[in-house]
Amino acid sequence: MSETPAFLDGGRPPVPDLVVPRGVTPFFLPRRPVRGRLVRLGPLADALLARHDNHPVVTALTGQALGLAAALSTALKFHGSFSLQAKGDGPVRLLLADCTDTGALRGYAQMDAARLDALLAVDPRPGADSLLGKGHLAFTVDPGEAGDRHQGIVSIAGASLAEMALHYFSNSEQLRCLVHLACDRTESGWRAAAFVLEKIAGAGGIDPEMSEDAQEEEWRTATILAATLTDAELLDDDLEPERLLLRLFHAEGVIVDRARSLSFGCRCSRARLAGILEGFSADDLDHMAVAGDIVMTCEFCNYDFHFPRDAVRGTEV
Numbered sequence: 001m002s003e004t005p006a007f008l009d010g011g012r013p014p015v016p017d018l019v020v021p022r023g024v025t026p027f028f029l030p031r032r033p034v035r036g037r038l039v040r041l042g043p044l045a046d047a048l049l050a051r052h053d054n055h056p057v058v059t060a061l062t063g064q065a066l067g068l069a070a071a072l073s074t075a076l077k078f079h080g081s082f083s084l085q086a087k088g089d090g091p092v093r094l095l096l097a098d099c100t101d102t103g104a105l106r107g108y109a110q111m112d113a114a115r116l117d118a119l120l121a122v123d124p125r126p127g128a129d130s131l132l133g134k135g136h137l138a139f140t141v142d143p144g145e146a147g148d149r150h151q152g153i154v155s156i157a158g159a160s161l162a163e164m165a166l167h168y169f170s171n172s173e174q175l176r177c178l179v180h181l182a183c184d185r186t187e188s189g190w191r192a193a194a195f196v197l198e199k200i201a202g203a204g205g206i207d208p209e210m211s212e213d214a215q216e217e218e219w220r221t222a223t224i225l226a227a228t229l230t231d232a233e234l235l236d237d238d239l240e241p242e243r244l245l246l247r248l249f250h251a252e253g254v255i256v257d258r259a260r261s262l263s264f265g266c267r268c269s270r271a272r273l274a275g276i277l278e279g280f281s282a283d284d285l286d287h288m289a290v291a292g293d294i295v296m297t298c299e300f301c302n303y304d305f306h307f308p309r310d311a312v313r314g315t316e317v
Helices: 043-049 056-073 113-122 128-132 161-173 212-226 241-252 270-277 282-288
Strands: 019-029 034-040 081-088 092-100 104-111 135-142 150-155 177-186 189-199 260-264 293-298 303-308
Touching: 019 043, 019 056, 019 241, 034 056, 034 212, 034 241, 043 056, 043 104, 043 189, 043 260, 056 081, 056 092, 056 104, 056 128, 056 161, 056 177, 056 189, 081 161, 092 128, 104 113, 113 128, 135 161, 150 161, 161 177, 177 212, 189 212, 212 241, 270 293, 270 303
Parallel strands: 104 260
Antiparallel strands: 019 034, 019 260, 034 189, 081 092, 081 135, 092 104, 135 150, 177 189, 293 303
16 A cells, blocks of 8 residues: 555556557558558457456457457547447446557456346357447547547447447448457467458549449458458467468558557556545545545556545545
C-alpha cells in the first residue's frame, strides 16, 4: 500500500510495460479500390486477456473486440480514444475495447456467471450472438477535452462480432468491408488478430481509366482472395505480415504501408481514482469503507486499489 496521500499518489499498478512495434500493418492494392489493415496483437493479447479469469469463450470474444478496435482506430485521423461497446441482454452484459491515437489498447467484458453457465450447458461453443443477446453496438471517438464525442449506434445483428461490425458499416457508414477476427489460446498464450479490407470510393490512387464495373470486379476479386485467410494464419507469430499479405495478394502487387505500434493501454492510477473518490461526500465514503479501507477495482487491468478511509478527503455537505 502506498504511504503517499491518495490525492498525490500517481502510482500505476504493476501492469506490463509492453509495446508491439508492428501491431498494425496497413496495406493497399495499387491502382485498385482496395485498402486494408492487418492487426497482430502478439504477446500483447495474452498480457491484456490473461488478467481476467474469464471462460475461454468470453476471453476469445474480448480478444476479437481488441483486434477490431485496433483495426478501426488506426483507419481514422483523430486525437483521443476510439472505442467499441456492445451492450446486450445476454450472459455477456457489456463488451468494451478502446484504442488511443497512439495505439494504447485495453478492454474487458462484464458477464453474468450463472447465465453463462446455463448457456454453456446447452452450447459449449456459443457465438457472439448468444453471448451478447439483443442490444446495441456503439463506436465512439472521444477527443477528451479537445472537442465533442462522435458516436454511431446500431442494433446488434449477426452471428459473430465481425458480422455485427459489418452490419454497422452497411447501415451507418455505407462502407463496403470485409472483416475477419480471430482469437485463441496458443502454445505461446492468448493471441488475437484482425483483418479488415475496405472498398475505396472513386478517389486518388485508383486507375483513372477504370470503370465502375471494373472497380467492382477488382473488389470482388480481392474479397475472394481475402476469404481464403484462416484463423491459424492470422494468429501465427512466425508468419510475417508481409509474407501473409503477399500470400493473399501476390498477383495484385500488394504494397505495405508503415506499420503502427500497439501497447498495453490501461490508464488507471491511484491519483485518477482518488480524484473520483474526492467527489463523494464523507458520509458516502464512510459507507464505501470496509475494515477501514475503500477498494476500487480497475475493470480493464483487474487490479484492486486500496485507499485507507482516513487518507481520503470527501466533499463538504
